[in-house]
Amino acid sequence: MSLDTLPRRAPGVALDRGQVHAIAACYFVASFAALGLPPYLSEILPGLGDRDGHWAGLLYIAPTVFTALGAPLWGRLADRFGQKRLLLRAQLGLTVSFLLAGAADSLPAFTCALVLQGFLGGTFSATNGYLAAALDGAHLSKALTLMQGSARAALVAAPILVGALSPWIDPHRQYLVMAVLPLTAAVLLGFLPEPTRQAATATATATATASRAGVRAERAGDPPGSLKLLYTFEFAFVFATVISFPYLITLVHERLPGAGAAVAGILFALPHLVYLVAAGRVHAAVQARPRTGLALGFALVALGLAGHAPAHSLPAFVLTRAALGLGMTLGLVCLAVLAAEAARGRAPGRMFGTRETVSKCGAVAAGLAAALVNSSGGPAAPVVTGTVAALAAALLALLTRRSTR
Missing domain, CATH: 1.20.1250.20 (MFS general substrate transporter like domains)
Structure with missing residues (x-):
């Protein structure tokens, strides 16, 4: 980009x-x-x-x-x-x-x-x-x-x-x-x-100013730079997307018996390729309204994940993976915009270190959940679980978007 x-x-x-x-x-x-x-x-x-x-x-x-x-x-x-x-x-x-x-x-x-x-x-x-x-x-x-x-x-x-x-x-x-x-x-x-x-005194002044504004922010809803919401969305997004990774190849081979390893690998990589192609344009479109874009991103992730369950042909898998990729692109770009807003007036190392921890916890939770539901419901169960998580996060993003208008 x-x-x-x-x-x-x-x-x-x-x-x-x-x-x-x-x-x-x-x-x-x-x-x-x-x-x-x-x-x-x-x-x-x-x-x-x-x-x-x-x-x-x-x-x-x-x-x-x-x-x-x-x-x-x-x-x-x-x-x-x-x-x-x-x-x-x-x-x-x-x-x-x-x-x-x-x-x-x-x-x-x-x-x-x-x-x-x-x-x-x-x-x-x-x-x-x-x-x-x-x-x-x-x-x-x-x-x-x-x-x-x-x-x-x-x-x-x-x-x-x-x-x-x-x-x-x-x-x-x-x-x-x-x-x-x-x-x-x-x-x-x-x-x-x-x-x-900035000098420590300047940071302290910014922190004190933010504290004095805390009551007003709470009444108006969570501000755009809120760390609490940023970390919540980060965890939910990583969980919803990563949970489909571990057993995707198994699901593809189950639904498309004639597909070779190369086809399965391309399907696995397709959402990431969509990001590489579309991220720059998406950033320009959502920069002024990241909460709206994030809600749409979660909705598309849910749509893409839900499409895996009934998919039994290569075109169906391509469409569902492309939808997941577009949702992933919207989500990652909007989270970047929200993180940039949250970084203002804050120590960046601590903030991004904590964000990394939240992200990794989401990935670990997704891996454990995928293993658990796969053992009881088969390779389609993780994408269903991810669909539920993405829909819940989309609803939260919509509610918080309205509260900050």
Whole structure:
């Protein structure tokens, strides 16, 4: 998506378009191993003593859990010691954990490496905190939308690359190769400026002003910059979308027996491809009315998920995945706009660290719920559960939109 030249945010250091794109590229390359290798855990674990890959499900979410635990701590340290330093720490933390994972020769050692990957990583919240310290308003929400685009692109491309390399390099040892990526990102980020935050007295003044306005805000409804609602929507959105991921391939093969792995993979990636194509236009459309766009996004997510249950043909799956992708695009972009509003007058590290924790908790809850309902209702049950969650969130977004007019 296009980013205009970004204005100076006194007394901080603003980032121009090229620098924001460089940050997005660094996040993209650092995400490769984190997103591309976990789908191959069932192939990695037999070589570490887990012959049947029983631990694959638990290890899949281990980095997510420890990212959620570590993000608030790293966010507070970023506000204290500088956003750039903690972003570099996150990239170097990924480098170390990937090297340990690639060199591990036992299941306990590999598990410890994945735990460290989660705790020492957190590049998404660190990147967002860095951006929020330098940008504001629409420029920040555009940058956050671009970061989500980097994540979607890595989610699509990384598993394909890992699979293509597998005949020559075992997926386990690919961790060693992929460690070069966050290390390279850290070197590139070292050339970017360190954004400075407003003095503590200015922050305290803003906080006091917000407190005095609290009673009026409560009477008028939750303000657009409310953290409570932002975190609620974040959790609900991640839960509703991620719950369809674990058993989608199984559902496709059940409904489309003749479909090969390539077709299933394309269907899995389709919503993320929709985001890459449409995010820029969607941002321009919803920037002034993010609550309305968020409600529509949740409604489209519900429609897309609900369409999975009766789908029994390839065109039906393509339509439902496209609807889910459009809903995902609206949701992610509107959440970026709301996060940019909420970041005004707040310490960015702590806010985005907490947001990361909420997001990861939503992903873990979605994974556990998917496993639970799949065991009792089959591979279509997770999408039905996600439909209910998305509809409830759409209703909440509509109600809060009306209360803030």
